Amino acid sequence: MMKLAVFLSDWRRTEDSFERMKAEKMGVILVGNGVYHAVVKENGKDSPVLSKSGANFYVLSDDLTTRGFTAANVNSKVKIVSYGDIVDLIMNDYEKTAWL
Amino acid sequence: MMKLAVFLSDWRRTEDSFERMKAEKMGVILVGNGVYHAVVKENGKDSPVLSKSGANFYVLSDDLTTRGFTAANVNSKVKIVSYGDIVDLIMNDYEKTAWL
Amino acid sequence: MGAVNLLFVVQRPPYKSENARLALTHAIASQTAEIYMDDGDSVVPIIVFVGDGVLNMVKDQQAMKVYGVTSTESHIKSCLLIDLPVWVCKEDMTRLGLKEENVITDAEDMGAELKTKFVSFADIQKEMESVKHLLFF
Amino acid sequence: MGAVNLLFVVQRPPYKSENARLALTHAIASQTAEIYMDDGDSVVPIIVFVGDGVLNMVKDQQAMKVYGVTSTESHIKSCLLIDLPVWVCKEDMTRLGLKEENVITDAEDMGAELKTKFVSFADIQKEMESVKHLLFF
Amino acid sequence: MGELTFGVFSSLVGSMSLDFAFKLAEAGIAKGHKVNMWLSGNAVMMAKKGQKPFKDYSHNEKLMKELMSKGMEVTVCEACAEARGYHKEDVPEGMKRASMDWYLAKTVKTDKLLHIGGE
Amino acid sequence: MGELTFGVFSSLVGSMSLDFAFKLAEAGIAKGHKVNMWLSGNAVMMAKKGQKPFKDYSHNEKLMKELMSKGMEVTVCEACAEARGYHKEDVPEGMKRASMDWYLAKTVKTDKLLHIGGE
Numbered sequence: 001m002m003k004l005a006v007f008l009s010d011w012r013r014t015e016d017s018f019e020r021m022k023a024e025k026m027g028v029i030l031v032g033n034g035v036y037h038a039v040v041k042e043n044g045k046d047s048p049v050l051s052k053s054g055a056n057f058y059v060l061s062d063d064l065t066t067r068g069f070t071a072a073n074v075n076s077k078v079k080i081v082s083y084g085d086i087v088d089l090i091m092n093d094y095e096k097t098a099w100l
Numbered sequence: 101m102m103k104l105a106v107f108l109s110d111w112r113r114t115e116d117s118f119e120r121m122k123a124e125k126m127g128v129i130l131v132g133n134g135v136y137h138a139v140v141k142e143n144g145k146d147s148p149v150l151s152k153s154g155a156n157f158y159v160l161s162d163d164l165t166t167r168g169f170t171a172a173n174v175n176s177k178v179k180i181v182s183y184g185d186i187v188d189l190i191m192n193d194y195e196k197t198a199w200l
Numbered sequence: 201m202g203a204v205n206l207l208f209v210v211q212r213p214p215y216k217s218e219n220a221r222l223a224l225t226h227a228i229a230s231q232t233a234e235i236y237m238d239d240g241d242s243v244v245p246i247i248v249f250v251g252d253g254v255l256n257m258v259k260d261q262q263a264m265k266v267y268g269v270t271s272t273e274s275h276i277k278s279c280l281l282i283d284l285p286v287w288v289c290k291e292d293m294t295r296l297g298l299k300e301e302n303v304i305t306d307a308e309d310m311g312a313e314l315k316t317k318f319v320s321f322a323d324i325q326k327e328m329e330s331v332k333h334l335l336f337f
Numbered sequence: 338m339g340a341v342n343l344l345f346v347v348q349r350p351p352y353k354s355e356n357a358r359l360a361l362t363h364a365i366a367s368q369t370a371e372i373y374m375d376d377g378d379s380v381v382p383i384i385v386f387v388g389d390g391v392l393n394m395v396k397d398q399q400a401m402k403v404y405g406v407t408s409t410e411s412h413i414k415s416c417l418l419i420d421l422p423v424w425v426c427k428e429d430m431t432r433l434g435l436k437e438e439n440v441i442t443d444a445e446d447m448g449a450e451l452k453t454k455f456v457s458f459a460d461i462q463k464e465m466e467s468v469k470h471l472l473f474f
Numbered sequence: 475m476g477e478l479t480f481g482v483f484s485s486l487v488g489s490m491s492l493d494f495a496f497k498l499a500e501a502g503i504a505k506g507h508k509v510n511m512w513l514s515g516n517a518v519m520m521a522k523k524g525q526k527p528f529k530d531y532s533h534n535e536k537l538m539k540e541l542m543s544k545g546m547e548v549t550v551c552e553a554c555a556e557a558r559g560y561h562k563e564d565v566p567e568g569m570k571r572a573s574m575d576w577y578l579a580k581t582v583k584t585d586k587l588l589h590i591g592g593e
Numbered sequence: 594m595g596e597l598t599f600g601v602f603s604s605l606v607g608s609m610s611l612d613f614a615f616k617l618a619e620a621g622i623a624k625g626h627k628v629n630m631w632l633s634g635n636a637v638m639m640a641k642k643g644q645k646p647f648k649d650y651s652h653n654e655k656l657m658k659e660l661m662s663k664g665m666e667v668t669v670c671e672a673c674a675e676a677r678g679y680h681k682e683d684v685p686e687g688m689k690r691a692s693m694d695w696y697l698a699k700t701v702k703t704d705k706l707l708h709i710g711g712e
Contacts, residue, residue, distance in 0.1 A: 201583060204582045206581060212592070219483075222514060226574045226578065228574075229573060229574035229578050233579040234579075235579075236576055236579030241582050241583075242582075243578045245578075334587075334589070335481070335587070335591060337592065
């Protein structure tokens, strides 16, 4: 098993690798348009991304505010992080990365 | 109502304008990776694109062969066309176009 | 030809592609197109946000502060300022949980009189039927 | 460091983006990377097609004839020729209705000995776990 | 015979939408239509001459020049080009640079418009 | 302190993935890490100097130069650049051009790799 940091940068995703991959420890880092998974409830429901079992969720603060969202909008499952925090996640907390 | 030629160039689509738009006469022209809608049966089923009611379906021959498919693979609902045919469809058969 | 109507349709979110900004800047360019046209001709654009495109309308976008890039919000307000109609699909706002208080409803801070118009997809369909050309982004 | 394993994962179809071709050409570049490395170091890539990426494997691609551009097929065969493992996810082939007779199984016409390996996603998962770096396209 | 105007926003290498547009333009001209092309966004990558015709990459310069010699007007977005570091001296012969209003004006008289808005 | 290598394939203007990569590199360098960057595909658009810093468009040249002055290595894919008409004389100062094997070699010693493969 592995410790994996997954980056999602899209809202409508065209791959299903995310659903299929498993990791002992998985961090899901929402950046770019991936931040919508942290703040938008389509038809009142959380994004299916947030149901990935056992994962830790992060969202990049700068990419939230760029799109007009703030901490107040963020799903309670998701931790708000800075660019510096993402560096630490990559360098210290996870063995490898996957930008899907 | 209108006579509309719709171009689809993606396999996994991220818009839903296609499902919502209506036209008195609609031509759906599959180009680029849109050609997969004419030849791939996911889980044995036709692409949902081909269920657009009342539409005429076309697929660009050059984009089929580029991707390794031939006339033999094409769904019977879909007519195979050339670049010249697409020019005629745009100039003679439809009033406006929508590249989705 | 007289006045030619164009419908600019933005159906994808901002920033992940250049689409939304290019739709807005091209629509705004209608203002100066007369230098290339015959007397009496004009282009009359409407810009409409549908599907995930309604995410462009979220207000307080900090793109300039964060990335040094003009926000989509700022371009939308420029449209209102020059009286270029900005329409947003109501059904899609509801689907994505956006309320009027979350989105750009006017550009009063810039002195614009025109306001965002909240419309149904049926209204947009009608407009698609009546214009000469469709420009999907 | 010795030999470092890399997994190139192609998860999208060809031609609509440069992804698949760049994955292949970068993987092939492992052959000449030694000029930048210390003695004894090497990179050992595997390239795997999953999800819609399996559409890259369809044979008889006429990209050169139609558009004057090297086909993805030709790059895949180049991989086999230099003994670079090419894996394809069996479950995704089944899902998209592709049979072995529809896809690139070898590059015998180029003199390659290595053949395409048809694997399950579970095998791919195992490989993801064992390599040093993942490169998703 | 009619007039067909393209607006293309896709990059030179990648989606092959530019390749599509040039081949469709070629077919249109062969049928006697007047064809105009507006290149904006990443499609301004056509506004840099001296592109090496490697067989691994889309290369539309040759076909574009051929079509321009047959009367196709090609104009690129000036601001989009400058933002990418393409200057006046980079422009292939026969191609024009203008503001976006050039494209808007073309929509008035053209019979049909094919606007390829995405990548 | 560790070593972090980026591979980026996204265009200068559009997805903002390049902007993301440069800002993450900046944060990495601020924390004392060694950072390398490989630019291929449409990301070779960084290999053209003289990009006008309009505020409507992503502009990473200034930040990239600043980070290079702090030790970041930036290398672009030579063939990808030539195919787009970017030649040796277009390269911003401090940036290198090489074949794809440069990137592959970097993956050996780097602690972590962030490969941004799409647009």
